Structure formats: structure tokens, C-alpha cells
Amino acid sequence: MTKDIEQRLKSKNIKPTAMRLLVLDFLMQQNTAISLNDLEKGMGPSDRITLYRTLKTFEEKGLVHHIEDGTGTTKYALCMEECDDHHHHDLHVHFYCNNCKETFCLPNTKIPQISLPEKFRSEEMNLVIKGVCDRCNPG
Amino acid sequence: MTKDIEQRLKSKNIKPTAMRLLVLDFLMQQNTAISLNDLEKGMGPSDRITLYRTLKTFEEKGLVHHIEDGTGTTKYALCMEECDDHHHHDLHVHFYCNNCKETFCLPNTKIPQISLPEKFRSEEMNLVIKGVCDRCNPG
DNA sequence: CTAACTTTGCAATAGCATTGCATCACAATT
DNA sequence: AATTGTGATGCAATGCTATTGCAAAGTTAG
Ligand SMILES: [Mn+2]
Ligand SMILES: [Mn+2]
Ligand SMILES: [Zn+2]
Ligand SMILES: [Zn+2]
Numbered sequence: 424m425t426k427d428i429e430q431r432l433k434s435k436n437i438k439p440t441a442m443r444l445l446v447l448d449f450l451m452q453q454n455t456a457i458s459l460n461d462l463e464k465g466m467g468p469s470d471r472i473t474l475y476r477t478l479k480t481f482e483e484k485g486l487v488h489h490i491e492d493g494t495g496t497t498k499y500a501l502c503m504e505e506c507d508d509h510h511h512h513d514l515h516v517h518f519y520c521n522n523c524k525e526t527f528c529l530p531n532t533k534i535p536q537i538s539l540p541e542k543f544r545s546e547e548m549n550l551v552i553k554g555v556c557d558r559c560n561p562g
Numbered sequence: 563m564t565k566d567i568e569q570r571l572k573s574k575n576i577k578p579t580a581m582r583l584l585v586l587d588f589l590m591q592q593n594t595a596i597s598l599n600d601l602e603k604g605m606g607p608s609d610r611i612t613l614y615r616t617l618k619t620f621e622e623k624g625l626v627h628h629i630e631d632g633t634g635t636t637k638y639a640l641c642m643e644e645c646d647d648h649h650h651h652d653l654h655v656h657f658y659c660n661n662c663k664e665t666f667c668l669p670n671t672k673i674p675q676i677s678l679p680e681k682f683r684s685e686e687m688n689l690v691i692k693g694v695c696d697r698c699n700p701g
Numbered sequence: 702c703t704a705a706c707t708t709t710g711c712a713a714t715a716g717c718a719t720t721g722c723a724t725c726a727c728a729a730t731t
Numbered sequence: 732a733a734t735t736g737t738g739a740t741g742c743a744a745t746g747c748t749a750t751t752g753c754a755a756a757g758t759t760a761g
Contacts, residue, residue, distance in 0.1 A: 440726090440739065459717080470741050475718080493630045493688060496717070518682060520732095529682075534689070535674050542696035543657060543668075549632060550673070550689045558680035561748080577758090578710065598748080608708050614749080619708095634718080635748070 424523040442469065446477045447486070451562035456490050456498035492519040492526045492551050501552045503530045505542070514548060527556060574623040581608065585616045586625070595629050595637035595656070595665040631658040631665045631690050642669045653687065659695035666695060 428447050431438040449465055450457075459478065463471050478499050481487040489497040503515075518534040519525075535549045567586050571578040583655075583694045588604055598617065602610050617638050620626040629637040642654075655671040658664075 437600070438727095438738080440654050442740075472719090472742075473740050480739095491630060491632045516676060516678075518678070518688075519666055523684060529679060530677065531679060535676070536653060536672070537671065537689075537691065538670060539655075539691065539693075540585070540668060540696065542699045542701070544665050544694045545691050546660060546693040548689065550676075550687065552676065552678065552682075554678075555683045556684040557679065560681045560683055560692050577707080578721075579757090580725085581709075609748090612709055 431486075435481075437480060437486065438482050442473060443477055443544065444482075445469075446481070448486065450481075450499070450501050451493070453500070454493075456500035456528060458496045458498050460496070462499075485556075490526055490551070491518050491549065492517060493553070494519070494526075495522075498526045500528050517549075517551045518556060519553045520552060520559055521553055522555050522559040525537045525556065565664055571601045571625070574620075574625045576619060576623050576625065578663045581612060582616055582619075585609075585613065585620070589620075589626065589640050592599050592639070595639035595667060596630075598635050598636070601638075628690065628692070629656050629665055629667075629690070631656060632692070633663075633665075635656070637665045639665075639667050642667070656688075656690045657695065658690060660692055661698040664695065 425444060425448075428441045428451070432447060437443060443468060449462065457465070459471070459475055462474050462552065463469070468535050469537050478487060478489075482499070483490060485502060487499050488502050490500065491499055501538060514534045516529045516534060518527040521525070524552055525534070532551070535547070537548070539545060564583060564587075567583050567590070568578045570580045571582060571586060577598060582584070585601065586604060596604070598610070598614055601617070603611050605613070617626060617628075621628060621638070624641060626638050627641050629639065631637055655668045655673060657666040657668055659666070664701065673687050676687070677682070677685060
């Protein structure tokens with residue numbers, strides 16, 4: 424149902440254009456975080472910059488979040504929490520597989536509370552764990 | 563004492579060239595992590611690429627570690643733990659100040675143990691906290 | 702001194718992120 | 732229905748950082 428997708432955009436105050444419907448549809452099919460390149464290759468022929476700005480818009484509106492996994496290439500994934508245009512609260516851990524080079528959201532693995540030194544105030548946290556993912560692990 | 567610095571290089575199996583002595587000296591004067599640009603500006607006139615490779619060498623030998631703080635620019639800082647050419651164990655937290663834009667090592671703030679989902683195996687961890695640093699915090 | 706190896710400097714390239722601007726699509730207004 | 736304003740899109744250009752190739756200079760061992 425494209426209605427679903429359209430509704431999801433509207434609920435985040437994003438105008439549901441054709442391009443945006445396609446991008447969101449594509450994002451919903453992923454089970455790993457993807458790069459702008461991945462998006463470009465995965466979609467039909469479309470302008471890279473428009474895709475870039477679509478992702479930016481989605482992020483601003485709290486529909487996707489970006490992940491800096493240490494590869495130098497920003498990855499994007501749908502938000503699972505109730506993010507909005509004012510706050511992202513992605514306190515889940517991200518995982519980068521050294522073997523298959525995929526980046527995962529681990530929505531059920533939360534970043535624990537950290538007690539910082541005196542007078543440091545935390546506003547955001549980003550924890551990336553690198554290793555071998557479930558699919559690449561034998562056994 | 564330049565002898566000190568020289569010894570520190572030798573103990574990590576790094577040949578103490580003039581350039582490397584200067585770079586290490588500079589690094590030891592910092593109390594935040596610095597970028598290649600910072601290094602270039604902070605040093606006398608010197609070749610950017612040589613500085614880049616010097617940092618790479620230092621990192622390979624376990625003298626410095628790099629930090630991806632999410633700004634897109636890699637930062638470097640001296641290792642405090644007993645890293646060697648085979649293993650970095652920087653399980654401390656890094657902090658990026660949204661106000662002064664500096665990146666800090668918090669050597670006394672360790673990354674807690676995280677229990678990952680079934681079959682995910684951890685090899686490295688990187689936790690960056692963003693917020694306001696002690697120097698930028700009133701009170 | 703010579704030969705082998707390492708470090709340095711300069712030039713070039715590769716990648717990704719980001720911006721400017723003109724055009725297009727759409728929806729509200731008259 | 733024509734007008735007009737706003738946002739979305741497409742294309743070109745740029746900026747910035749990381750990275751590599753190669754030749755010159757420096758260092759060390761025999
Ligand atoms: Mn995520
Ligand atoms: Mn550190
Ligand atoms: Zn994997
Ligand atoms: Zn600060």
C-alpha cells in the first residue's frame with residue numbers, strides 16, 4: 424500500500440512527492456543502514472543531489488537518522504523511536520561488520536548511562552561497535 | 563628535554579627523525595585532540611603530507627589514536643594506555659563540545675560493557691558524546 | 702664509499718559533502 | 732482560468748579531507 428507510505432510522510436510533516444515516496448519505500452525495504460551511494464544505485468535512475476536532499480529533509484523531520492560508522496561514508500536508516508523535527512533520540516547502538524562492511528542499527532541495544540567528569544554536560548551520544556555481525560559469524 | 567621525547571619514540575619502535583620529534587613535542591602540548599589542519603597550522607612551515615604520514619606512523623606504532631568525532635574531520639591524540647603496534651585499547655570515551663568545537667579524550671571515563679544481540683562479536687568500540695565541555699559550562 | 706632502505710616533499714587523484722542557481726510542480730488566490 | 736508564491740528538483744560547480752605515486756634527500760649497514 425502506497426497509502427501507508429504516504430501517511431508516514433504526512434505524519435512527519437513531509438510533503439509526499441513522488442520521489443519521496445520512492446525513497447521511503449526503498450528505505451523501508453532495507454535491513455541495514457545505507458549510504459547515499461547505495462540509495463542511488465538501489466533506486467531507478469534519479470538525481471544524486473535530489474536524493475541527498477531528500478535524506479536531509481527526512482532527517483530534519485525526524486524520519487531517518489544518520490550514522491557515522493567510522494568508514495567516512497555517512498549511512499542512513501529509518502528512525503524507530505518517536506523522533507520529531509526537534510529531537511532525535513537514537514540512543515541505540517550501531518554496529519559495523521568488519522567482514523561484510525554493513526552497518527546495522529541495534530534498536531534493542533541501548534547506550535547505557537555514562538557518568539561524565541565534573542561540569543561536562545551531555546547532549547547526544549553515539550556508540551559504534553565494530554566486529555563481526557550475526558550473519559557473518561559461524562556457528 | 564628532547565631526550566624524553568626521543569625516548570618515547572624509540573620505545574614505540576619509531577625512528578626519531580627531526581620531524582617526528584617536532585610533531586610529538588607538539589602533540590604533547592595539546593590538551594585536546596587535534597586535526598591534521600591544526601597540526602599543520604600549529605607547527606612551523608612543513609609539508610602537510612609528511613605530517614599526515616607522521617600521524618599514520620604514530621598510529622600504527624601505538625603512539626597516537628585517531629578519533630572520529632562526527633564532524634567529518636579525523637582528530638588525533640596521544641595514547642594514554644599501553645598501546646602497541648598490535649593493539650589499541652582506547653576504551654575511553656571521547657567528547658565533542660558543541661560550543662567550542664573541541665574534541666576531548668576522557669581517559670578516566672571508560673566505555674561500559676555492552677551485551678550485544680546473539681552472534682554479534684565485538685572487536686572495537688567507539689563512543690562519542692556531544693555536549694558542552696567543562697570550560698564552556700557556566701558555574 | 703656503496704648499496705639498501707626509509708623518510709620527506711611535491712603533484713595528482715579520489716570521494717564525499719555541500720552550495721548556487723535556474724527550472725519545474727503545485728497549490729492558493731484573485 | 733490566469734496569476735503568483737512556495738517548495739522541489741536537476742544540473743553544474745565547488746570545497747574539503749583523505750590517500751596514493753613518484754622522485755629526491757637522508758640514513759644505516761656492510
Ligand atoms: Mn540507528
Ligand atoms: Mn582518546
Ligand atoms: Zn557481516
Ligand atoms: Zn567547550
